[in-house]
Amino acid sequence: MNRRTRANRRRARVAAAGGIVVAALAVAGASGCQSGLGAPVRIVPGGSPDLGRKAIRHYGCGTCHEIPGVRSANGLVGPPLIKFGKRGFIAGELTNTADNLQRWILDPKAVEPGTDMPNLHVTPDDARNIAAYLYTLK
Ligand code: HEC
Structure with a gap:
């Protein structure tokens, strides 16, 4: 070395x-x-930001989150996901890496038992695409 x-x-x-x-x-x-x-990995292998944006609308993430670029995603229950690709942590718990972000989206309570974010039964493919979209927010 x-x-x-x-x-x-x-x-x-x-x-x-x-x-x-x-x-x-x-x-x-x-x-x-x-x-x-x-440095955290901010690339999601195999993820499609375009499909991710559609999935975000399908699961209704925008009812709780403000998400730039997603129509009527202006909820105030959860934190705004503005510039999410630049954040250091997810929910103040996990380092913001592609793997951790997918873990969070798939099952938030497995990461933080007391969290108010529900398990939305997102499929692994959708979680990958959603993570890819969130990492376009810089
Ligand atoms: C019922 C409201 C609700 C819905 C629907 C919801 N979330 Fe959340 N989300 C929350 C709350 C509340 C938090 C804060 C969690 C915490 O810190 O414990 C959160 C946190 C997050 C975080 C971490 C934010 C940060 O600032 O660190 C991400 C990323 C996230 N949500 C993505 C999503 C995605 C993607 C979806 C759709 C699949 C979604 N959320 C749907 C309520 C929601």
Whole structure:
């Protein structure tokens, strides 16, 4: 790990000095990976934001939540889901990752037994698409 980091720094210096594009790309790739270690994953593999928006309307999430881009989603029972793709936590309980967001949507009470958000019997496919849509909100 340390040796690789030193090697990357050396390559960075080479790139800075010589302007070698290939070395610069290698360094960019490595640093992207490092920052990815601690940062939550905000991509939902296989999720369709478009179908997610439709699912949000189907399940009536908007009766309790304000959700940008979803018609008549202006409920005030739950917190607004504005800029949800930038939030650090879900319901103050879970790190906001794609997996955790789907867990929450599928069964909120399994995450936080006292929560007022009901289990809406969302299917796993719909939860994936809904999560993908919520991550477009930035
Ligand atoms: C009956 C009202 C109600 C409905 C319907 C509802 N929710 Fe919620 N939701 C809540 C409440 C209340 C909370 C706050 C939970 C807590 O912090 O314990 C919440 C929290 C959330 C959170 C976390 C928000 C935050 O600020 O961390 C997300 C995401 C969420 N809901 C998504 C959804 C989705 C998606 C649907 C539709 C499938 C939905 N909700 C339907 C009431 C509702």
